[in-house]
Amino acid sequence: MSGLHRRDVLKTAFAERGDALAISGLGSATWDLASLGDRDDNFYLWGAMGNAAMIGLGLARARPDKRVVVVSGDGEILMGLTAFTTIGAKRPENLAICVLDNERYTETGRQPTATGMGTDLAGVAAACGFPVTRTLTTEQDVAGLGALLFSQTGPVMAVVKVVDESLPMAVPPRDGGYLKTRFRSHLLGAQAATMP
Amino acid sequence: MDAHWSEAAHRHFKDAGVVQVGYVPDAGLSKLIDRCREDNEIDTVMCATEEESIGLAAGAWLGGQKAVVLMQSSGVGNTINAIASLISSAKFPMLAIVTMRGEWGEGNPWQVPMGQAVEPTLNAVGVKTYRAETDEDADKMIEAGLRMAYSSDQPIAVLIAQRLIGSKVWKSGKGDGE
Numbered sequence: 001m002s003g004l005h006r007r008d009v010l011k012t013a014f015a016e017r018g019d020a021l022a023i024s025g026l027g028s029a030t031w032d033l034a035s036l037g038d039r040d041d042n043f044y045l046w047g048a049m050g051n052a053a054m055i056g057l058g059l060a061r062a063r064p065d066k067r068v069v070v071v072s073g074d075g076e077i078l079m080g081l082t083a084f085t086t087i088g089a090k091r092p093e094n095l096a097i098c099v100l101d102n103e104r105y106t107e108t109g110r111q112p113t114a115t116g117m118g119t120d121l122a123g124v125a126a127a128c129g130f131p132v133t134r135t136l137t138t139e140q141d142v143a144g145l146g147a148l149l150f151s152q153t154g155p156v157m158a159v160v161k162v163v164d165e166s167l168p169m170a171v172p173p174r175d176g177g178y179l180k181t182r183f184r185s186h187l188l189g190a191q192a193a194t195m196p
Numbered sequence: 197m198d199a200h201w202s203e204a205a206h207r208h209f210k211d212a213g214v215v216q217v218g219y220v221p222d223a224g225l226s227k228l229i230d231r232c233r234e235d236n237e238i239d240t241v242m243c244a245t246e247e248e249s250i251g252l253a254a255g256a257w258l259g260g261q262k263a264v265v266l267m268q269s270s271g272v273g274n275t276i277n278a279i280a281s282l283i284s285s286a287k288f289p290m291l292a293i294v295t296m297r298g299e300w301g302e303g304n305p306w307q308v309p310m311g312q313a314v315e316p317t318l319n320a321v322g323v324k325t326y327r328a329e330t331d332e333d334a335d336k337m338i339e340a341g342l343r344m345a346y347s348s349d350q351p352i353a354v355l356i357a358q359r360l361i362g363s364k365v366w367k368s369g370k371g372d373g374e
Binding site for chain 2: 023043045046047048049050051052053054055056057058059060061062063066080082083085086089090176177179180183184187188191192195
């Protein structure tokens with residue numbers, strides 16, 4: 001178990017965000033992304049557990065001109081592990097996935113997940129063809145997280161081992177239609193409302 | 197008239213500006229999948245499970261691209277929470293083309309329960325279903341479904357009847373049961 005704190009790690013890395021698009025997996029990762037300040041180019045999931053990485057893939061393929069970063073937790077990612085094979089096969093260069101791995105299903109009572117019992121998510125990603133995979137456990141490792149998420153040619157899998165801690169909820173907007181339209185309007189301008 | 201409904205489907209994809217096609221293979225979809233894969237302007241994404249294709253389509257739409265998802269009826273069971281939780285909650289457009297098993301001369305009993313559950317489960321999570329019994333039905337329904345999905349932000353599934361695809365004869369020694 002490392003001594004890294006998820007929101008500190010994310011805040012440091014996201015200082016390098018620029019105009020990158022962000023998707024967050026339900027639960028803690030959504031609160032973590034919101035804790036950095038709400039933005040129109042954040043799409044927070046409040047459900048659809050297991051699908052954050054695939055939403056990232058669809059977005060990354062639609063917008064190869066933009067960096068797409070998916071932030072999620074270990075439980076959410078474990079539920080959609082098959083997506084690693086699909087992403088590994090397509091190899092989108094502009095997609096990075098950041099797993100804040102506390103080895104717990106935090107929202108449901110901190111039950112342990114398989115990442116604390118042997119599953120190595122970075123190892124799985126490497127085995128599926130991700131060219132860049134890292135497990136980060138120290139402050140020194142984390143100094144390179146911004147570059148991994150926002151600059152390095154992907155697909156990138158960055159697994160950050162973080163402490164299991166109770167944090168206040170930072171609640172972003174929860175209306176899915178609003179979040180979708182806000183995101184699309186930011187990205188596509190007036191066309192978002194008039195296409196097709 | 198097209199020789200096969202997949203020709204009309206591909207034409208409608210092009211006319212509507214569909215770019216991403218997420219799929220899990222099925223014998224009944226093989227002609228359409230091949231046609232999409234051979235089209236350099238269509239970005240096909242083979243998914244390991246049908247649930248993935250729902251997220252893919254939502255992500256594509258967030259980025260301003262239209263997507264279609266292709267799956268066999270048994271795969272519908274893998275998509276239900278993703279459709280309910282993501283597509284219906286956030287009012288994403290969606291067009292799924294589902295090739296049916298378990299409903300017409302089915303030779304594999306394990307296909308029947310999910311095949312029979314496709315329409316009620318999709319309807320229960322807010323998806324409107326069109327059933328195509330002929331090539332002409334499929335042609336018109338895919339065209340209408342694309343417009344309904346992408347002009348009215350609706351989740352639509354066009355179910356291609358097993359009678360149209362042709363039911364498989366499963367015999368010992370012949371293989372190819374799925």
